[in-house]
Amino acid sequence: MEKVVIKDSGYRLKKATILRTKNLTRNEKFFEIALKDGSSLDHEPGQFIMVSLLGIGESPISVCSSPSRRDSFDLCIRAVGKVTRRLHTLKKGDEIGIRGPYGRGFPVNIITGNDLLIIAGGLGIAPLRSLITYVLDNRRDFGKVHILFGCKEPKEMLFSDELEQWSQRTDLHYACTVDRADPEWAGNVGVITTLIPGVDIEPLRTFAAVVGPPVMYTFVIKELLKKGIPKRQILLSFERNMACGNGKCGHCQIQNLYVCQDGPVFNYEQIKNLSEAF
Amino acid sequence: MEDTQYVVLKKDRFEEFIAALSSMQKLVAPVAKGFGAYAFEEVTSADPIALNYIPTILPLKKYFMPQRETLLEFTLDRRSHAEAVVEYEPLTIFGAHTCDLAGIQCLNMVFSERPKDYNYLLRKGTITLIGLECNDYCDEYASCHLVHASFPSGGYDLLFTDLGDYFMVHINTVSGDRIVRTAGLCEGAGSAHMNELRSLRDRKRTVFRNEVPIKTKLIPELFDAVFGARVWDNLNERCLACGNCTNVCPTCYCFNIKDELDLTLARGIRYRVWDSCQLEPFARVAGGINFRKERSARQRHRYYRKFRYPVDRFARFFCTGCGRCTRACMADISLKETLSELIKESEERVWKKWL
Amino acid sequence: MKKPKVGIFDFACCEGCQLQLANMGEQVLSLLGSLRVMEWREVMSETWGKKLDIAIVEGSITDPHAVERIQRIRRRASVLIAYGSCATIGGVNGMKNNFVFDEIRKYVYGDSYAFFPTEPTKAVHQVVEVDYFIHGCPVYIPEVVTVLKAALQGIPYYVPDYPVCVECKLNENVCMYDRKVTCLGPVTRAGCNSWCINNGNICYGCRGMVSNPNEKGALDVLAKYGIPTSLVVNKMNMYNKCRELDEP
Numbered sequence: 001m002e003k004v005v006i007k008d009s010g011y012r013l014k015k016a017t018i019l020r021t022k023n024l025t026r027n028e029k030f031f032e033i034a035l036k037d038g039s040s041l042d043h044e045p046g047q048f049i050m051v052s053l054l055g056i057g058e059s060p061i062s063v064c065s066s067p068s069r070r071d072s073f074d075l076c077i078r079a080v081g082k083v084t085r086r087l088h089t090l091k092k093g094d095e096i097g098i099r100g101p102y103g104r105g106f107p108v109n110i111i112t113g114n115d116l117l118i119i120a121g122g123l124g125i126a127p128l129r130s131l132i133t134y135v136l137d138n139r140r141d142f143g144k145v146h147i148l149f150g151c152k153e154p155k156e157m158l159f160s161d162e163l164e165q166w167s168q169r170t171d172l173h174y175a176c177t178v179d180r181a182d183p184e185w186a187g188n189v190g191v192i193t194t195l196i197p198g199v200d201i202e203p204l205r206t207f208a209a210v211v212g213p214p215v216m217y218t219f220v221i222k223e224l225l226k227k228g229i230p231k232r233q234i235l236l237s238f239e240r241n242m243a244c245g246n247g248k249c250g251h252c253q254i255q256n257l258y259v260c261q262d263g264p265v266f267n268y269e270q271i272k273n274l275s276e277a278f
Numbered sequence: 279m280e281d282t283q284y285v286v287l288k289k290d291r292f293e294e295f296i297a298a299l300s301s302m303q304k305l306v307a308p309v310a311k312g313f314g315a316y317a318f319e320e321v322t323s324a325d326p327i328a329l330n331y332i333p334t335i336l337p338l339k340k341y342f343m344p345q346r347e348t349l350l351e352f353t354l355d356r357r358s359h360a361e362a363v364v365e366y367e368p369l370t371i372f373g374a375h376t377c378d379l380a381g382i383q384c385l386n387m388v389f390s391e392r393p394k395d396y397n398y399l400l401r402k403g404t405i406t407l408i409g410l411e412c413n414d415y416c417d418e419y420a421s422c423h424l425v426h427a428s429f430p431s432g433g434y435d436l437l438f439t440d441l442g443d444y445f446m447v448h449i450n451t452v453s454g455d456r457i458v459r460t461a462g463l464c465e466g467a468g469s470a471h472m473n474e475l476r477s478l479r480d481r482k483r484t485v486f487r488n489e490v491p492i493k494t495k496l497i498p499e500l501f502d503a504v505f506g507a508r509v510w511d512n513l514n515e516r517c518l519a520c521g522n523c524t525n526v527c528p529t530c531y532c533f534n535i536k537d538e539l540d541l542t543l544a545r546g547i548r549y550r551v552w553d554s555c556q557l558e559p560f561a562r563v564a565g566g567i568n569f570r571k572e573r574s575a576r577q578r579h580r581y582y583r584k585f586r587y588p589v590d591r592f593a594r595f596f597c598t599g600c601g602r603c604t605r606a607c608m609a610d611i612s613l614k615e616t617l618s619e620l621i622k623e624s625e626e627r628v629w630k631k632w633l
Numbered sequence: 634m635k636k637p638k639v640g641i642f643d644f645a646c647c648e649g650c651q652l653q654l655a656n657m658g659e660q661v662l663s664l665l666g667s668l669r670v671m672e673w674r675e676v677m678s679e680t681w682g683k684k685l686d687i688a689i690v691e692g693s694i695t696d697p698h699a700v701e702r703i704q705r706i707r708r709r710a711s712v713l714i715a716y717g718s719c720a721t722i723g724g725v726n727g728m729k730n731n732f733v734f735d736e737i738r739k740y741v742y743g744d745s746y747a748f749f750p751t752e753p754t755k756a757v758h759q760v761v762e763v764d765y766f767i768h769g770c771p772v773y774i775p776e777v778v779t780v781l782k783a784a785l786q787g788i789p790y791y792v793p794d795y796p797v798c799v800e801c802k803l804n805e806n807v808c809m810y811d812r813k814v815t816c817l818g819p820v821t822r823a824g825c826n827s828w829c830i831n832n833g834n835i836c837y838g839c840r841g842m843v844s845n846p847n848e849k850g851a852l853d854v855l856a857k858y859g860i861p862t863s864l865v866v867n868k869m870n871m872y873n874k875c876r877e878l879d880e881p
């Protein structure tokens with residue numbers, strides 16, 4: 001057997017260093033990360049990377065910071081299994097491997113100049129935070145911005161400081177809800193769809209960006225269509241099992257589409273007839 | 279049709295030719311495994327080669343994308359380091375049927391598509407492919423004519439056609455030419471030889487007919503109409519989700535990626551292994567949601583990945599008609615039958631619309 | 634890194650799997666070199682009785698004493714590995730559950746049977762929490778190595794949730810069904826690298842069933858080969874009887 005090193009391999013890793021971590025909830029942890037060679041990740045909002053721990057494995061994780069910050073990027077990781085649990089034990093200065101960014105994110109060129117209705121369920125706030133912070137960095141380039149956020153319980157709320165800040169801003173409209181309140185909770189109670197009828201939008205110039213657990217999509221889409229938002233302007237990000245990120249291993253397929261390359265962000269027009277999507 | 283691209287190898291020189299091939303580099307060819315089964319294995323002489331064989335248990339993909347293949351090598355000590363590698367072994371494959379050549383053509387398209395897969399492409403560059411034309415059907419499971427794989431259409435360095443007491447050899451590439459010259463056992467093909475080749479092909483055209491009652495070009499349309507067919511529910515009852523049909527398929531290339539440490543726990547590799555859309559964990563994500571929980575959905579996905587999705591992406595079918603999936607299925611799920619049932623059900627639907 | 638302390642314990646079983654451990658040979662000695670074996674009845678006499686990093690448990694739980702003993706071991710061990718089919722799925726001991734218990738006790742212990750309490754055979758995870766499963770009768774050494782490595786790395790080991798057929802095909806064996814012989818490969822979870830079939834035997838289902846087997850489909854296939862359902866059920870029960878005690 002002969003062996004050669006492949007420079008351009010799609011599986012080659014870039015080294016990256018953890019600059020800062022923060023526990024967001026019991027299960028979710030925040031990481032600020034920089035590439036070791038000092039280069040910029042150059043991602044689009046909504047794209048993901050493969051995070052690699054040698055000897056353990058890889059996981060697809062959304063980049064959750066704005067591309068306008070070039071010297072580092074953020075991840076928000078929920079501990080569920082092999083890779084993610086081990087990631088939670090890492091601290092400042094530790095090294096990880098990454099590949100990517102991968103896939104198609106939110107089409108910023110197309111949505112620039114329009115109004116935005118951003119709808120996040122639970123961990124869906126992670127990919128959307130990259131869009132939201134990008135929009136806030138370039139606030140003048142967008143029209144009205146609405147952010148709706150929902151999660152199961154108040155103590156599961158991610159990025160609560162930032163959500164608090166957003167709720168204070170006068171240049172955007174923010175609302176949130178929880179499925180189950182606790183005694184301190186004074187806000188809305190109910191599923192996220194209950195917030196949609198109340199937002200005041202001009203449907204034809206509004207793009208909706210929706211990320212959340214799979215069960216959320218059908219209901220949210222129904223409400224958005226009721227509002228009159230065109231199908232092409234409803235943007236959804238999908239999560240699937242992934243191994244390669246290169247459109248080869250087949251794990252992420254939704255019928256003829258590859259979530260890792262053609263997505264993870266799709267517009268509703270693209271996938272409305274794909275029964276494997278919902 | 280007088281052509282320098284054709285030479286003749288007399289059968290009494292076949293043994294010498296194989297010996298010459300095997301002296302150049304590792305040679306593999308179909309050999310009998312008993313119980314009517316065959317496999318590609320290393321040979322050093324013509325003796326064990328089965329010239330009259332039905333498709334092997336595993337197709338040629340096992341040489342192009344091995345069952346288990348290293349992607350990265352790494353060390354975990356303080357200065358941890360990872361390097362992307364490809365491992366390969368220069369190889370000549372003798373005796374590939376036209377369906378298996380078609381299978382490699384499919385894989386070539388997949389792994390050349392951006393982002394390119396250099397593990398596959400680099401290894402492919404070290405493999406010499408010698409085809410062997412089928413003069414007749416292998417058995418009743420084959421459906422190669424339906425997908426245009428019953429006649430040779432490239433994808434080889436040399437192609438052998440059995441014409442009685444000699445092989446007609448088509449030289450398709452420079453490296454094929456080099457082999458013929460190095461062996462020095464072939465002679466020029468005359469017009470009598472060319473006539474015999476032509477009449478074999480004419481005879482084949484009367485033997486090979488679409489094995490399923492549909493015009494090939496209408497298959498994509500058929501699949502556009504049957505996503506919700508009852509046929510899939512029937513497969514749900516029968517399929518055992520064993521993954522045999524995909525592991526033996528020449529155009530199934532799905533894989534998983536895993537890490538493994540050696541016994542020192544300080545060094546390791548990241549490797550890929552064949553995976554299958556038929557298996558329970560394939561589309562399952564954290565939290566336990568399985569996006570193809572039903573075996574019917576998995577079977578449907580398999581058929582669409584043969585007959586519909588690649589038509590958009592690569593403008594060809596990803597079934598080569600080799601019949602392996604049918605032979606390997608202990609639940610007797612037959613590709614030809616499934617297609618026929620889909621045709622029947624779609625006709626019913628058309629009628630219902632009119633009534 | 635301090636060497637993890639390991640204890641090896643046996644319950645109702647033939648101890649054949651421990652023998653595998655003792656036979657594991659050089660490849661594994663280097664791995665075991667990173668462990669400190671504190672208790673192992675088969676090879677050492679004293680018991681140690683303190684906190685363990687890893688407990689390797691062989692055998693199934695068949696009487697009230699065993700229940701207490703496994704609970705004590707669980708309390709002492711940070712990581713518990715169920716080792717061998719008797720421990721992971723109840724294994725052949727589960728066949729006891731086919732009978733009326735008093736009859737078995739009479740049969741085994743004669744007239745004094747009342748002094749020997751018995752209970753339905755249980756797999757270890759049906760009594761205490763288990764961190765790693767090493768299936769097999771006997772265990773397959775390369776898998777033992779993989780699991781021990783995972784335990785040392787502190788990461789989970791997922792037992793393949795697909796049938797033995799997958800590995801059998803990757804090994805390019807001639808399928809038993811093509812040899813007109815029935816085989817439990819299609820419903821038995823992989824991980825043994827189709828060990829038995831590679832060596833000319835059929836799969837007896839010693840590793841337990843995949844999580845979502847198509848049992849009806851499998852019975853149809855076997856029926857087609859002229860095998861009566863009762864025989865198949867017996868064959869499956871040989872190792873898998875305790876499955877009915879698992880939570881759905």
Ligand SMILES: Cc1cc2nc3c(=O)[nH]c(=O)nc-3n(C[C@H](O)[C@H](O)[C@H](O)COP(=O)(O)OP(=O)(O)OC[C@H]3O[C@@H](n4cnc5c(N)ncnc54)[C@H](O)[C@@H]3O)c2cc1C
Nearest residue numbers: 059060061062076077078081082083084126239240564791
């Ligand atoms: C595009 C995309 C973006 C994503 N973005 C984020 C993000 O920003 N943040 C985030 O936290 N997550 C994100 N995810 C999800 C994340 O990728 C997964 O949670 C992660 O890959 C889990 O990997 P793991 O190794 O930790 O878990 P695994 O060890 O793979 O296990 C996950 C779960 O499945 C079970 N499991 C897995 N394999 C088996 C098996 N063989 N048998 C039995 N059980 C098994 C485990 O018990 C566990 O509950 C994203 C996913 C995608 C596709």
Ligand code: SF4
Nearest residue numbers: 517518520521523607
């Ligand atoms: S070979 Fe047959 S039983 Fe096995 S997964 Fe394929 S269709 Fe199902």
Ligand code: SF4
Nearest residue numbers: 527597598600601603
């Ligand atoms: S689908 Fe079946 S007949 Fe078609 S190429 Fe694959 S194994 Fe051969």
Ligand code: FES
Nearest residue numbers: 245248249250260
């Ligand atoms: S993750 Fe492999 S094809 Fe998309």
